[in-house]
Amino acid sequence: MSSERAVPAEQRVWTLRRAEKQRRMQRIAPFLAGKIAQSEDIAALLEGVLEAGDRVVLEGDNQKQADFLSTALSELDPRRIHDLHLLISSLSRPEHISLFERGIARKLDFAFAGPQSLRLAQALEDGLLEIGAIHTYVELYARMFIDLVPRVAFLCADCADRNGNLYTGPNTEDSPTIAEATAFRDGIVIVQVNEIVDELPRVDIPGDWIDVVLQSPKPYAIEPLFTRDPRQINELHILMAMLVIRGIYERHGITSLNHGIGFDTAAIELLLPTYGESLGLRGKICRNWALNPHPTLIPAIESGWVESIHCFGSEVGMESYIAARPDIFATGRDGSLRSNRVLCQLAGQYGVDLFIGSTLQMDADANSSTVTRGRIAGFGGAPNMGHDPRGRRHASAAWLELLRGQAPVQRGRKLVVQVAETFQYGGVPAFVDELDAVDVGRKSGMPVAPVMIYGDDVTHVVTEQGIAYLYKAEGEEERRAALAAVAGVSPVGLRSNPAMVERLRRAGTVAFPADVGVSSLEASRKLLAARNMADLVEWSGGLYRPPAKFRNW
Amino acid sequence: MSSERAVPAEQRVWTLRRAEKQRRMQRIAPFLAGKIAQSEDIAALLEGVLEAGDRVVLEGDNQKQADFLSTALSELDPRRIHDLHLLISSLSRPEHISLFERGIARKLDFAFAGPQSLRLAQALEDGLLEIGAIHTYVELYARMFIDLVPRVAFLCADCADRNGNLYTGPNTEDSPTIAEATAFRDGIVIVQVNEIVDELPRVDIPGDWIDVVLQSPKPYAIEPLFTRDPRQINELHILMAMLVIRGIYERHGITSLNHGIGFDTAAIELLLPTYGESLGLRGKICRNWALNPHPTLIPAIESGWVESIHCFGSEVGMESYIAARPDIFATGRDGSLRSNRVLCQLAGQYGVDLFIGSTLQMDADANSSTVTRGRIAGFGGAPNMGHDPRGRRHASAAWLELLRGQAPVQRGRKLVVQVAETFQYGGVPAFVDELDAVDVGRKSGMPVAPVMIYGDDVTHVVTEQGIAYLYKAEGEEERRAALAAVAGVSPVGLRSNPAMVERLRRAGTVAFPADVGVSSLEASRKLLAARNMADLVEWSGGLYRPPAKFRNW
Known part of the structure; x- marks a missing residue:
């Protein structure tokens, strides 16, 4: 080895993210049967899986919305969970802004804020949030693989089976990309589904990439945005x-x-x-x-x-x-x-x-x-x-x-x-x-x-x-x-x-x-x-x- | 309905690709146990699945090569299978050129031809092939979703289970993208794997997207291209x-x-x-x-x-x-x-x-x-x-x-x-x-x-x-x-x-x-x-x- 080695060999640990994931997964283990959680445990589940300051993806796509998860997030106690760094491609629901108003989230990287753009401007003026950057969709995903690696991702899909395999139906949209960015960096992927079934019509995302699935009380929200009369x-x-x-x-x-x-x-x-x-x-x-x-x-x-x-x-x-x-x-x-x-x-x-x-x-x-x-x-x-x-x-x-x-x-x-x-x-x-x-x-x-x-x-x-x-x-x-x-x-x-x-x-x-x-x-x-x-x-x-x-x- | 409807309503069939896939899958059914084929049946399998003039992806990535499949392809009888339109991101093996020299393939869309670039230039000069376009990698994939939709894709992976789920190991590279472009257009996806196992270390591509898996006699070829002494x-x-x-x-x-x-x-x-x-x-x-x-x-x-x-x-x-x-x-x-x-x-x-x-x-x-x-x-x-x-x-x-x-x-x-x-x-x-x-x-x-x-x-x-x-x-x-x-x-x-x-x-x-x-x-x-x-x-x-x-x- 060269004599110029400038940094003394440290006993660095290279598995911090994996250990952190295990620690959090253990915290939420009481709420899981395999990968399945119950929707009534959502608050405890979120408090177990999150920590203040986490970088978190919330699926907020152009069309479909993980609204059960975003609503539950916005109702957490900000004394426990605060200052999240939120990555959300389409900031389109009222609770997305509430997250900042309540102090649960602090920093925002996003791509689109159509329906919430006025409230967003107001929240920014009121000093309630800090904008990392405003991206296009794919730029935001690109950075999830580079310097905005997520700790936790909250997604939505049509159905899951008991192994966590996901069926997205026609609105696959951004789910596989966010899941890949999170799962392969020892992040935690949590998915709300409309239904848990024994056999899926097809597999859109392998269960291997998914940590927690829960059936939401009602189907995820989605708007017809591309219809012109x-x-x-x-x-x-x-x-x-x-x-x-x-x-x-x-x-x-x-x-x-x-x-x-x-x-x-x-x-x-x-x-x-x-x-x-x-x-x-x-x-x-x-x-x-x-x-x-x-x-x-x-x-x-x-x-x-x-x-x-x-x-x-x-x-x-x-x-x-x-x-x-x-x-x-x-x-x-x-x-x-x-x-x-x-x-x-x-x-x-x-x-x-x-x-x-x-x-x-x-x-x-x-x-x-x-x-x-x-x-x-x-x-x-x-x-x-x-x-x-x-x-x-x-x-x-x-x-x-x-x-x-x-x-x-x-x-x-x-x-x-x-x-x-x-x-x-x-x-x-x-x-x-x-x-x-x-x-x-x-x-x-x-x-x-x-x-x-x-x-x-x-x-x-x-x-x-x-x-x-x-x-x-x-x-x-x-x-x-x-x-x-x-x-x-x-x-x-x-x-x-x-x-x-x-x-x-x-x-x-x-x-x-x-x-x-x-x-x-x-x-x-x-x-x-x-x-x-x-x-x-x-x-x-x-x-x-x-x-x-x-x-x- | 408007009176200006210019084209008389035809009884058009909208499921031609699906029917074509079924027809070909039936032809190769004798060689399949579930999704698994045997490597000794490869010639018959390829002749059953292909037709002259097909647009075919051959995985030819920057690094890994579906070499068992490309070799078998190059040995087919050009009187039966000829004039294929080949999409190959990295044209890097001798048999890739042989396919054109033998008349099995005729048209080529590609992104890189490093090791075969001299032979490629010669084959072009000899009138043995027609170049669709020379792309970058991602352009070629982009066009697979637009106007170069594949009929058949030949891929490689480390392992498969009996349901066709794939484990790619570290060289996932282009496989999921090609599989998605092909599988969701009623194309046929055929994969050579190094091993068929009962349980995969992880799932990189859902078996749902894969039609045929076969264990190749030896592991796929791969070169260390990024090592500098x-x-x-x-x-x-x-x-x-x-x-x-x-x-x-x-x-x-x-x-x-x-x-x-x-x-x-x-x-x-x-x-x-x-x-x-x-x-x-x-x-x-x-x-x-x-x-x-x-x-x-x-x-x-x-x-x-x-x-x-x-x-x-x-x-x-x-x-x-x-x-x-x-x-x-x-x-x-x-x-x-x-x-x-x-x-x-x-x-x-x-x-x-x-x-x-x-x-x-x-x-x-x-x-x-x-x-x-x-x-x-x-x-x-x-x-x-x-x-x-x-x-x-x-x-x-x-x-x-x-x-x-x-x-x-x-x-x-x-x-x-x-x-x-x-x-x-x-x-x-x-x-x-x-x-x-x-x-x-x-x-x-x-x-x-x-x-x-x-x-x-x-x-x-x-x-x-x-x-x-x-x-x-x-x-x-x-x-x-x-x-x-x-x-x-x-x-x-x-x-x-x-x-x-x-x-x-x-x-x-x-x-x-x-x-x-x-x-x-x-x-x-x-x-x-x-x-x-x-x-x-x-x-x-x-x-x-x-x-x-x-x-x-």
Whole structure:
């Protein structure tokens, strides 16, 4: 051995985490029969398994919620359990904030806080919590394997057997990833299930990775987040959808893609079997999707447009429809969907050629954000797909069409499309001089403004005025001019110069509807393959069962 | 329903893949007892399960190889089974090429072809195969969920039980991802295992996802790819390692990182407990790693530098050492490593602040490649970490230090460091006017040159001359001047201008060793915490057991 060994050999113990786990598991042993605990023992179980300051994952996904566990956590005595460091991808339930208000948790790393974003901002202002960082979903999971290793994870699943094997049903979502990050670092994995059964329909997560299972008094909470009622799609949505189909999908030959959630993209989905069909595009565009099971995609699926869909999560009401379409969706032996957020994010980042999403606000450089004043909404998953993945190396026709760099060293580019009406509901302009996100970031003490999609990653912007092919613009000034050309009479659009716009049109950097063969007059709701929820149900042959709040017919 | 429904309702069947699977499973039923097949039936089994033109995954990982299955495949009768479309992440065995030479396979999507890259180039020139695309590992997996859905997957694992549950041991690598992509699309998953046992040490993949298991006559092949003998580390490696530690890790406060494989990074690892310790940096840098278990990291681990390591795969000989250090490595209930390429790539992309790798060739714009003439080597995994992940949103101190963009819309940046000696062995310059990759791409008909790391993603270049802080350069010209300043007497370096270099040094855009407090005279092998393989074994307390080819003491 070298004489330079600088640190004297210590008798270091290398199994502290394992010993700590054993100690805690012994503490809760009285409440366990094998791996099974009883829901009435939940408080004692949590107090036995936790210690103040622990780093804890609470499953809070985009859709499903370990709500029995989060509620029980929020009711603990903060004199015993306090200052937890909470990792939660989607902070979406009232008790998630109560945990901080009561002092049970102190530090927060999260990705999305939609429904609780106002209360979160308030709690932050009141000094009730410290934010580690605001992530996208996959970043937060990535750090669970690096420097945010969990001590305890609280998950939810549909069923477990007595060995702790889990069946998640269609909403597998983030559970396997969190379980893997925790279980293989000698963390403790506790799962609430809707039911404990003798035999599972299929195994989604091996029982080997699970320490404690308990049947919750009622099924875990889940919200239909990806359902858009076609009734709310208007002519502007339809016009923009036509522009996208002709000016982007047809033009660039987009076969693999991801759609964000919104009425703009729902309109595209509903125009494929009508407008798209009339253009002879079936089989030529929109074949392979990274997408949650949007009900508005049913008509396109039924019309033979879709070859495959891989899902981040599922969607309430779509279970039977998906189960009857295994050639399209990833399904298990039991027939139901297998979703997986990490793998679908991977597919959405590296495996498809286009991302398209709606935005509420965009600045003159095409930076955009859905953040509104006073809220800390987080990022969710959009940034992971709404950027040019510079680690990509495989070529496709669409990717190569946006070739950039100087020969001989060049690379293609992912299409990142942003859709916005120039004015939002209530006459608020969508194109602004400064994003609200800048102010939110400043006031909340964030190190950088919470921009959802950065302008330099955006290749196309679509408004009811036309399409800005930003990737074709040469230099910053031309790029801004192209964007202004489609920004209407908003503050950004008013700076547009007609002579410049004509030059950009001739260069193909800007296109108005007529330039891509779209007539605004044709933009009618008659083009929608389904005009309401009942139509979607009919398209599905009765297999789609909308949740009560969408049963408006 | 809308009257515009364009496509007449067909009586489409939506379960073709499932029916096809059943049909094929029935064909091989005579060879199965439950899920277990016998190795002597392999030819009949393969002929029963496959059809001409199938899309097939062959596990071919970075490390472990389903060699019994690939050999059996390559011996089939090409009159019966031909024109397969092969997805293989690492094309590394002779029979992988034989499959194309014999006409059994026709189309190839792959990520890496190191050992077979010459034969691959030849087979391509001979018109024996068609390349779908050359990917990085995770891109290829991503596409398995989108448009390259597998019909059959051939995998390998350490053990299976009679229900098909799999134990992978430390080299989990890509198996769970491929199994998930295949099993949930009604594909057929066939696994060769070293042993069939009654009870598994742990479950890595649920048997539910597996169709056929067979015990192969001998254990699957695996190579030690991440072992670097400290004996081969020279003073130049050590000098560059000192530059990295002082001028990058210390300066930017790098706590989470990924090291590529090479003698440069091995030198850094071996300098932490000596040089790093003398600088008082323990606990301040290099705590959390996304990294295969490099034996050269043992001294740093033993000296208390390392908090955690998450691994893509494992490394032959490191099994017992890892099992004895569960506070550092992700391990299962059985004590052995759990690796996972996709999750570690995710962590390496989104969860760490720095990537550093060695390169053999770099052009004046800092584009680099390890491709050499006549070879089609592919990309492997480096590009997924060696780029600025623009989908990242969470901030860290190191990321924020490289802030870019115009206020108020800015973002930080990942540190992407490339290390190169200005001249390679044999006097070949590393800095060149045109990368060999450009010529290889042209001759092989690739749509773009196979660049490993693009210059615009690189933030720092380190040579024995000094460090170019490329991220600080303003404009292309200054960037090139900064790189030329450290490129020695290579064609690129000869264009350097002394006055400009002085200006860049004063601005901190270029640093020579003395500028960061490094003395070339101190760069001695005495600084290595281990100078040979025997030292590494001793540091490990005898737990590390180097493979035979490294037992040179």
